[in-house]
Amino acid sequence: MSGPKLIVALDFADAAEALALARRLAPAHCRLKVGLELFTAAGPRLVGDLTEHGFEVFLDLKFHDIPNTVARACAQAAALGVWMLNVHALGGAEMLRAAREAVDRATRKPLLVAVTLLTSHGPETLAEIGVREEMDSQVERLALLAQAAGLDGVVCSPREAAALRRRFGPTFALVTPGIRPRGAAHDDQRRTLTPAEALAAGADYLVVGRPVTRAPDPAAALAAILREIGEV
Ligand code: C5P
Numbered sequence: 731m732s733g734p735k736l737i738v739a740l741d742f743a744d745a746a747e748a749l750a751l752a753r754r755l756a757p758a759h760c761r762l763k764v765g766l767e768l769f770t771a772a773g774p775r776l777v778g779d780l781t782e783h784g785f786e787v788f789l790d791l792k793f794h795d796i797p798n799t800v801a802r803a804c805a806q807a808a809a810l811g812v813w814m815l816n817v818h819a820l821g822g823a824e825m826l827r828a829a830r831e832a833v834d835r836a837t838r839k840p841l842l843v844a845v846t847l848l849t850s851h852g853p854e855t856l857a858e859i860g861v862r863e864e865m866d867s868q869v870e871r872l873a874l875l876a877q878a879a880g881l882d883g884v885v886c887s888p889r890e891a892a893a894l895r896r897r898f899g900p901t902f903a904l905v906t907p908g909i910r911p912r913g914a915a916h917d918d919q920r921r922t923l924t925p926a927e928a929l930a931a932g933a934d935y936l937v938v939g940r941p942v943t944r945a946p947d948p949a950a951a952l953a954a955i956l957r958e959i960g961e962v
Pocket of ligand 1: 848850909
């Protein structure tokens with residue numbers, strides 16, 4: 731898989747803050763992730779602005795709805811010219827296949843990945859929602875569903891990356907949030923690894939938010955991570 735491995739999560743409340751950070755970063759070093767907060771605030775126009783600055787954008791809206799609605803949302807996301815977009819594997823096989831077909835019809839096809847379990851989830855979260863399986867086997871089950879529907883990969887915790895890499899082979903993209911450089915605050919993330927550990931475990935792309943965006947010097951924090959993973 732080519733291009734920068736690091737994806738910086740632009741979890742900001744408005745376009746101005748997001749663009750101010752983007753200006754301090756380089757498309758050669760990282761991709762950018764636009765999630766629920768920023769997309770709700772700033773919308774497609776911001777995605778266009780980031781793309782114009784030369785960045786490849788991961789649109790992280792985690793679609794999870796009836797198949798027709800998700801397919802139509804995926805078509806709109808693909809039309810924005812994003813590099814990657816995602817849906818929830820919990821939406822089931824029919825929804826995943828509908829997303830796949832919609833993206834395949836797009837002129838420019840983004841990578842389509844499925845969220846397995848959120849990296850903020852722990853075993854008690856599964857118990858709360860009535861899922862009796864262990865975390866690891868539930869993640870594998872959802873990844874299998876995504877692979878069977880023809881998705882390009884999954885979003886998973888770095889702690890699951892090694893097992894998924896063994897099972898799904900080298901071309902199935904593993905995108906891992908829950909990345910924390912040694913000594914960084916864990917915030918609400920539960921299943922974390924350091925950037926170097928996540929890559930060694932088989933992750934293709936590392937999503938890093940607060941350790942960069944909330945750092946006193948975000949560009950320096952990013953540079954330190956790039957050095958850790960040997961990308962500069
Ligand atoms: O700040 P932090 O590094 O924890 O940010 C992680 C980012 O990855 C957030 O934007 C979050 O929404 C996203 N994410 C996640 N877990 C997933 C999928 C996406 O934390 N399973």
